[in-house]
Amino acid sequence: MQLQHQPSRRTILALALAGVVLVPRPGLANLPDKVQAAIDKLRAGRAAQEGRITLRLPAIAENGNAVPLNVMVESPMTAADHVKAIHVFATGNPTPEVAVFHLTPAMGRATVDTRIRLGQTQDVMAFAEMADGRLFMARAEVKVTIGGCGG
């Protein structure tokens, strides 16, 4: 009995550990393969915490051809502690990469604005890469009435 129990405990432990790994974190769950691949490449094994980053997009975009996007990150923007880059992904576009913004302490604040194309209703994700290598993320859904990728 004892000999049979030990492997089974190990199996349970292994399953539990696998379970912890597989529990979908809300921010990174249910992503198409190429989006997941792009994000995995950016993360390079690092965790991406939620928080510190605000993603502003309209909840409903009547025209997907020009959707206003603002990404703001809480940061003192000093030489030691600043946002180095902001990566934006559109999870439902033919190509998920939207933009990479490269920031410097000279900016004083970490906020960027542009206008993006969204081919359909989808989630947009933003990742902020800090000077110390930490990653923060945010995710927001935009309902698109008329898609903006020209087929």
Add this chain to the structure above:
Amino acid sequence: MSSAIGQPRLRLPAQIRAGDVIEIRTLITHVMETGQRRTPEGQEIPRDIIRRFEARFDGELVFAMDLAPAIAANPYIAFPFRAERAGRFEMTWTNDAGETRSANAELKLG
């Protein structure tokens, strides 16, 4: 093959004091052809986008952006800058063909 990079526009606040974090707004006329579209005859329309934007202040790179086809036509880019001293901004846009267009603006403290 690439379409010309159009007229760039820059906007800084009218009155800037030392220590202000100002917003710089930029816009450039460009089709931002995605490479996903076809002509009615079914021919692929080649990708032609602005792929890089750089902002320098007195020669130092202070902000840059890598653009993808998901950036809307006539790219609008706005970003902050901490105004500590007077100087000169130079903004540069680069297209897929490597052609560039630049615009300058003076930062004056009031």
